[in-house]
Amino acid sequence: MKSIITLPTTSQALAFDGEPSDAELDAIELELPLIEAEVDLLDVEIMTLDRPATELDERRVRRARNRVLDERRKLTNRATTMQSGGAA
Incomplete structure (x- = not known):
């Protein structure tokens, strides 16, 4: 039986340490x-x-x-502003 899961051959793909990157933390903060409003609604x-x-x-x-x-x-307006380079 052949496995459908393939392992990455590069060492960088294996270097994941389980911690979020700075970019991911910035996105969460944004x-x-x-998130807090949705929790309050719940x-x-x-x-x-x-x-x-x-x-x-x-x-x-x-x-x-x-x-x-x-x-x-x-959040949508912030994302749109960031994508357009800040020009409104």
């Missing part, structure tokens, strides 16, 4: 406000799972969703 949604949603709960969910959308918009 996306952190969106927390609010979890709070409302075991009971009927009140008007206050609905407002919390709506605010959390709006925050996620706002952070996505900001």
Whole structure:
């Protein structure tokens, strides 16, 4: 039986130490406000799972969703600005 997995022959491909690169850390830092907003939305949604949603709960969910959308918009605008060289 032949294996479908091939091992890289270069030593650089084997040099991965399991740690994120500086570029990956920068990308995570750039996306952190969106990640936090999504976690907050998940927390609010979890709070409302075991009971009927009140008007206050609905407002919390709506605010959390709006925050996620706002952070996505900001991240998209930042990425577009960075790709176009900063010229608006």
